[in-house]
Amino acid sequence: MSTADESTSPATADAGRTVRPQAGASPVDGEEEGPETGRDAIIRAARRAFTLKPYAEVTMRGIAAAAGVSPSLIVKRFGTKEALFNTVVDFRPAATELFTAPLPDLGRHLVLTMIDLRDRLHGDPLLRVVFSLGIEDERTLLRARFREQVTDRLAGLLTGPDARLRAELVAGQLLGLGATLSLHRPDGATAQTRAERLADLYAPGIQHLVDGG
């Protein structure tokens, strides 16, 4: 399977898109489209900044410049930097969709929901937390948020021994699914396979962990 043509393929845009519309953006939390010009640009710029820079280095001024708006507009709409972080880095809407299924069906539900969320969001709802590991600085807030909103929440749903351990491994499988779908687009086998078939293959390993390992 050739990858030589990737530089001119939609894969480039896909890699970018995974940073833009994410859980917490319109399709997930019901945020309305409309007259709030600049709001989406602010959210995108803020999400990108909080993913790729240490929290302490993120400035409202920098986000404003990237979004093409004034810093005062951001403060007016979102409040403090902390409030803005809490708005744009929020895994809870995705976690709610992912984890709402009976435990005996959860493996398959997770795979199908992850693929559906990625389609709707034009990006991965969780993968940004892995991007945040790639730079030599602390990204502690982003990681702590993931642990609280994804791993801890899943651990609380699982029954049986080692629930926390199994939740961490399930979180890994979800991150890995998103990673491989993004890496192998657009001409990869996963990108060209129906969601139901991907679930047939990938869900049993997740369900094994959900059931108790």
Place this chain on the structure above:
Amino acid sequence: MSTADESTSPATADAGRTVRPQAGASPVDGEEEGPETGRDAIIRAARRAFTLKPYAEVTMRGIAAAAGVSPSLIVKRFGTKEALFNTVVDFRPAATELFTAPLPDLGRHLVLTMIDLRDRLHGDPLLRVVFSLGIEDERTLLRARFREQVTDRLAGLLTGPDARLRAELVAGQLLGLGATLSLHRPDGATAQTRAERLADLYAPGIQHLVDGG
């Protein structure tokens, strides 16, 4: 499980270390430590640059500045920018260790080898390819390299239908394992669990894909 103390914990250093010593560095390819002062610094700086910037934006001058050496020293030791890229972004040593096992044992071997490689390298041998998805630019060379050296190679080893599809999903599980181990360090359950137990839990899902799904 508290994450509040993470900013002063080794997790911070871990997030950084995942970018530094990697497959292709000393512990894997037999590169010798010794009188070549600056060589490791150049490799680290180059690996970081090629992971976090588009290939076209990486300059020998920038790598030299980050490594604290002269650009001419890099050219003397590594040759052209392309040659340097080929030296520092090389998943083959890790892939060789990961994929050298009989197929019926491959799932468990992959988990144990991944954990062992991460320990020896003080970082993950594959995860950088996911970091490369996090920035809005093409990272086509890095991704193409991963697909050739990891996914294609594994696909060639698997037997049965949909080998390429299953290889992509196994690659995802490996990336997910590394991601969750890094994200949940140092106080996470995975970080505090023996490798054999992690293999008991995580390997069956991989082996399911190796066996044919």
